[in-house]
Amino acid sequence: MGEWWTTETSMENYEISSISHVTMSPSRRNNLVSMYSFPLSKSSYSVISAFCTEDNIPQCISYINQELASLGLSSTCIEAISPGDTGLSTVPALNAMYELLQIHRRSMCNLEELEREQLRKSSTLEHIQMSNTRLKDQLELSIREKSGLHETERQLQLKIKTLQSCLKTEKDEVQKLQSVIASRASQYSHDAKRKEREAVKLKERLSQLLIDRKDKKLAIDVLNCLGRADGKRRHWKTTKATSSHEDEMYKSLLSDYEASQRSLMLENAELKKVLQQMKKEMMHILSPRQPSTRGATADDSQEQADLDGEAKGGDASRESLDQYCEHAREQLTNSIRQQWRKLRNHVERLDSQGTSQNQLESNKEVIPRETHEDEMERMRCEVQQCREFIHAQQQLLQQQLNTSFDDETAALLNDCYTLEEKERLKEEWRLFEEQKRNFERERKNFTEAAIRLGREKKAFEEDRASWLKNQFLNMTPFTHRRRYSSSDGQSALSISNGKIPGLACFQTKILATLCMNILPRQFLSLRFGNTEVASFAYLHPL
Amino acid sequence: MNFSEVFKQTNQLCKVSPDGKYLATCVQYRLVVRDVSTLQILQLYTCLDQVSHMEWSSDSLFILCAMYNRGLVQVWSLEQPDWHCKIDEGSIGLVSSRWSPDGRHILNTTEFHLRVTVWSLCTKAVSYIKYPKACQKGIDFSRDGRYMALAERRDCKDYVCVFVCDDWHLLRHFETETQDLAGLEWSPNGCVLAVWDSCLEYKVLLYSLDGRLLSTYSAYEWSLGVKSVSWSPSSQFLAIGSYDEKVRILNHITWKKITQFEHPAIIDNTKATVYKEAEKRPGVGSDEMPLHNITMGATLFNTQSKYEICPLPVQIPVVKPDPDRASPKIGISVLAFSSDSRYLATKNDNMATAVWVWDMQKMSLEAVLEQTSAVRCFQWDPLRPRLALCAGNTKLYLWSPGGCVSVQVPTEGGFQVQSLNWHCSGDSLILLGKEQLCLCYMDTDQEDK
Numbered sequence: 001m002g003e004w005w006t007t008e009t010s011m012e013n014y015e016i017s018s019i020s021h022v023t024m025s026p027s028r029r030n031n032l033v034s035m036y037s038f039p040l041s042k043s044s045y046s047v048i049s050a051f052c053t054e055d056n057i058p059q060c061i062s063y064i065n066q067e068l069a070s071l072g073l074s075s076t077c078i079e080a081i082s083p084g085d086t087g088l089s090t091v092p093a094l095n096a097m098y099e100l101l102q103i104h105r106r107s108m109c110n111l112e113e114l115e116r117e118q119l120r121k122s123s124t125l126e127h128i129q130m131s132n133t134r135l136k137d138q139l140e141l142s143i144r145e146k147s148g149l150h151e152t153e154r155q156l157q158l159k160i161k162t163l164q165s166c167l168k169t170e171k172d173e174v175q176k177l178q179s180v181i182a183s184r185a186s187q188y189s190h191d192a193k194r195k196e197r198e199a200v201k202l203k204e205r206l207s208q209l210l211i212d213r214k215d216k217k218l219a220i221d222v223l224n225c226l227g228r229a230d231g232k233r234r235h236w237k238t239t240k241a242t243s244s245h246e247d248e249m250y251k252s253l254l255s256d257y258e259a260s261q262r263s264l265m266l267e268n269a270e271l272k273k274v275l276q277q278m279k280k281e282m283m284h285i286l287s288p289r290q291p292s293t294r295g296a297t298a299d300d301s302q303e304q305a306d307l308d309g310e311a312k313g314g315d316a317s318r319e320s321l322d323q324y325c326e327h328a329r330e331q332l333t334n335s336i337r338q339q340w341r342k343l344r345n346h347v348e349r350l351d352s353q354g355t356s357q358n359q360l361e362s363n364k365e366v367i368p369r370e371t372h373e374d375e376m377e378r379m380r381c382e383v384q385q386c387r388e389f390i391h392a393q394q395q396l397l398q399q400q401l402n403t404s405f406d407d408e409t410a411a412l413l414n415d416c417y418t419l420e421e422k423e424r425l426k427e428e429w430r431l432f433e434e435q436k437r438n439f440e441r442e443r444k445n446f447t448e449a450a451i452r453l454g455r456e457k458k459a460f461e462e463d464r465a466s467w468l469k470n471q472f473l474n475m476t477p478f479t480h481r482r483r484y485s486s487s488d489g490q491s492a493l494s495i496s497n498g499k500i501p502g503l504a505c506f507q508t509k510i511l512a513t514l515c516m517n518i519l520p521r522q523f524l525s526l527r528f529g530n531t532e533v534a535s536f537a538y539l540h541p542l
Numbered sequence: 543m544n545f546s547e548v549f550k551q552t553n554q555l556c557k558v559s560p561d562g563k564y565l566a567t568c569v570q571y572r573l574v575v576r577d578v579s580t581l582q583i584l585q586l587y588t589c590l591d592q593v594s595h596m597e598w599s600s601d602s603l604f605i606l607c608a609m610y611n612r613g614l615v616q617v618w619s620l621e622q623p624d625w626h627c628k629i630d631e632g633s634i635g636l637v638s639s640r641w642s643p644d645g646r647h648i649l650n651t652t653e654f655h656l657r658v659t660v661w662s663l664c665t666k667a668v669s670y671i672k673y674p675k676a677c678q679k680g681i682d683f684s685r686d687g688r689y690m691a692l693a694e695r696r697d698c699k700d701y702v703c704v705f706v707c708d709d710w711h712l713l714r715h716f717e718t719e720t721q722d723l724a725g726l727e728w729s730p731n732g733c734v735l736a737v738w739d740s741c742l743e744y745k746v747l748l749y750s751l752d753g754r755l756l757s758t759y760s761a762y763e764w765s766l767g768v769k770s771v772s773w774s775p776s777s778q779f780l781a782i783g784s785y786d787e788k789v790r791i792l793n794h795i796t797w798k799k800i801t802q803f804e805h806p807a808i809i810d811n812t813k814a815t816v817y818k819e820a821e822k823r824p825g826v827g828s829d830e831m832p833l834h835n836i837t838m839g840a841t842l843f844n845t846q847s848k849y850e851i852c853p854l855p856v857q858i859p860v861v862k863p864d865p866d867r868a869s870p871k872i873g874i875s876v877l878a879f880s881s882d883s884r885y886l887a888t889k890n891d892n893m894a895t896a897v898w899v900w901d902m903q904k905m906s907l908e909a910v911l912e913q914t915s916a917v918r919c920f921q922w923d924p925l926r927p928r929l930a931l932c933a934g935n936t937k938l939y940l941w942s943p944g945g946c947v948s949v950q951v952p953t954e955g956g957f958q959v960q961s962l963n964w965h966c967s968g969d970s971l972i973l974l975g976k977e978q979l980c981l982c983y984m985d986t987d988q989e990d991k
Contacts, residue, residue, distance in 0.1 A: 193698045196695075196698050203654055206654065206656065210632070210634045219630055220630075220661055220668075221627065221628045221630070223624070223627065225663065225664055226664050245713055246713070248706075249689075249713060250752065252688075252732065252733065253750065256732075260794075260795070
């Protein structure tokens with residue numbers, strides 16, 4: 001029909017608008033449905049009106065009936081009200097429409113379901129895809145790991161192989177060497193035996209030859225036969241003699257065995273005695289400790305029980321001491337061991353107590369250790385001292401031995417030494433004498449100087465007195481008098497001294513200095529007519 | 543300590559008679575017998591050739607002089623100088639000659655060890671012992687002189703023959719379990735015979751007098767084995783020195799090892815005293831020395847020496863032997879017990895300058911003497927625990943538990959002491975040089991450190 005061409009476009013529109021993501025191929029049915037659909041597309045109306053016109057109603061009706069029949073709705077047919085009439089009977093038409101609506105609804109439901117289904121499926125697909133990729137990655141990783149492990153395993157296997165081969169070679173070598181050694185040893189012994197047999201044969205041959213040779217007879221040439229060492233006569237070699245030898249040999253062996261057995265018995269008895277003593281002492285040591293030990297009472301009671309058992313055992317062993325009884329011996333050794341163990345535990349306990357903080361109780365154990373150490377130190381010092389002493393003694397002894405070996409040389413040496421000493425002493429004496437002399441001289445000088453000084457001092461005093469006198473006299477305002485007096489003073493000075501002028505100068509010098517020292521200010525303030533004196537006083541302060 | 547003057551001797555043949563009264567020396571082909579105390583010549587005998595071996599008889603009445611080159615043995619009597627005896631082995635040759643314990647028989651071993659001839663001086667009779675073994679020590683007499691053990695090799699097997707020295711009757715003849723018997727030795731009480739194998743196998747067998755095997759001892763396999771064996775004078779211990787530088791002590795009751803003594807190169811961790819010989823050089827700084835020497839008459843080459851006690855650890859100089867050569871100079875070659883069995887002196891061949899003294903009561907090292915040159919010979923005093931040793935130089939060394947002393951032998955011309963022998967009384971020593979001999983008379987209480 002011509003209408004088909006025009007409905008294609010509307011079909012497309014319908015699809016785009018109503019149906020989404022469904023990959024259903026558009027069917028002819030849809031096309032038909034779209035033609036009579038809801039008012040979704042406006043264009044479809046025009047198509048519907050185009051399908052049925054006034055003229056072709058019966059054809060349309062029959063066509064629609066056919067379509068309805070093909071849809072499976074054969075029961076509802078659209079009929080015209082009457083043939084040739086343009087109207088439709090409403091009931092079948094409505095039924096048909098209702099049926100069509102139902103169909104449509106059902107199909108929409110189906111569509112929804114399908115859509116839902118599709119969404120679900122797509123999400124699961126996504127999920128699966130993700131997990132797939134993850135698994136793929138994991139797989140790759142594990143494959144890589146596996147290959148790496150394979151690699152290492154391969155290397156290790158190689159190593160093992162090489163080591164095994166080395167071991168094998170070593171073993172083979174060792175075996176080879178051993179076999180070589182064994183073969184060589186057997187070869188050597190075989191060779192040695194062969195050589196020995198040869199040598200024996202040679203020896204026999206040689207001895208034969210030598211014995212047969214009669215030219216050089218081996219002989220003994222003795223002046224006279226000697227008597228036997230023990231003086232007896234020689235005996236015949238008889239079987240009695242041989243048996244007596246055997247007897248003698250056995251006798252000596254037996255006596256030796258008896259002697260050793262005796263000594264062993266003695267030793268054994270000694271040791272047994274010592275063990276018994278030890279046991280007794282140990283028992284003695286352990287028993288009085290019982291009330292003072294720190295052990296539990298159960299322990300004590302056990303010890304007591306042991307001791308009781310011990311005592312019985314002790315008695316038994318003492319009785320059978322004389323009899324060399326295995327059982328008794330075992331008992332004795334066991335009891336010794338037991339006692340020793342107890343003693344040792346006890347000592348260990350005491351030791352541990354000693355190191356702990358309760359030193360009061362275990363004073364006995366701690367202090368002896370300290371004193372022991374002190375003793376050791378002291379002894380070490382003593383030993384050191386003794387050693388040094390011995391060393392010194394040895395040296396002295398050596399010296400003495402060496403020097404006293406020859407008295408002459410010693411005396412000579414001594415002489416030499418004393419001579420040297422004498423020389424030195426002489427030298428020193430000489431020096432001393434010299435110094436003494438020097439000292440004497442100086443002392444003399446000093447005394448002379450002192451005497452002179454005394455004298456001069458006396459003179460000075462006199463001068464000073466006279467000067468003071470002059471001064472006092474000069475304390476008048478009359479200058480000419482002063483002049484005179486000063487000249488008098490001067491002449492007085494020179495007259496009183498009665499010395500030559502040079503000396504007078506010297507003396508005035510001394511005077512000036514003395515005056516300077518003794519009467520500084522007053523002296524200077526006084527005006528002297530005698531300018532010399534004044535100048536002296538200034539110029540020669542000394 | 544007094545030293546006698548120097549006499550001539552050849553071949554280190556100088557022996558004191560068993561009763562201690564006479565001293566016999568060989569000078570070339572002469573035999574000189576002196577009195578021990580005065581050293582005056584009592585007798586002079588002339589032999590037919592240069593003497594190779596000289597031995598006193600047990601009763602000190604006769605002297606045997608063997609001349610191996612000529613195959614002759616001459617016997618001289620001390621009581622009757624005119625008496626003479628000459629044994630001619632003829633062309634069969636002579637390799638060794640010895641007295642029997644009764645002093646009336648002479649045992650000659652022929653060349654190639656073909657046989658042992660027993661000559662009787664009483665009856666001029668001859669006995670032969672066949673197939674003697676040529677080994678380190680093939681013949682041994684028991685101390686009481688009643689039995690003689692002889693090693694025999696027959697059909698590539700070792701046997702031991704026990705003879706009664708009285709009439710040379712073969713008492714026992716038994717095979718030994720050795721590969722190659724190297725030596726045998728009676729215990730001092732004469733009841734046990736120790737037999738040892740060659741150095742290729744470490745094996746010591748102990749046989750009773752009647753030939754029963756008492757025990758076997760083997761310390762290790764494969765390495766070189768026994769080098770020396772010695773009984774203690776009390777027969778309580780058997781000391782075995784081996785190539786592994788150790789001495790193993792067996793006891794006479796169980797014949798098991800009770801201890802072993804090691805000879806390490808570095809001595810540490812022991813209570814022993816180590817004496818080291820230090821030479822005192824005359825020279826700078828000591829004014830007394832030259833005078834002393836001049837007055838002594840010694841040459842400048844005789845250096846005095848003294849012992850110093852070294853603090854531990856001490857290193858002993860070791861000379862490694864050549865590994866390719868046979869009989870290497872390593873291992874314990876000399877063992878000597880003191881007369882009271884209290885001490886054992888040992889020498890390790892690769893520490894040739896050291897002598898080790900072990901205390902048998904404590905079973906530990908007592909002292910080590912380190913000399914400046916290799917020790918040649920050492921011997922215990924027959925009566926006291928005193929050890930005399932010499933090292934091929936002009937000094938004599940003495941050790942006792944109290945200390946150690948080094949004595950210069952005061953001879954002119956440098957008398958090098960090669961070996962020494964104690965007099966049986968323990969009062970004097972005979973020092974043998976290359977061609978000289980000298981007697982040293984001991985004073986009592988001679989030692990000082």
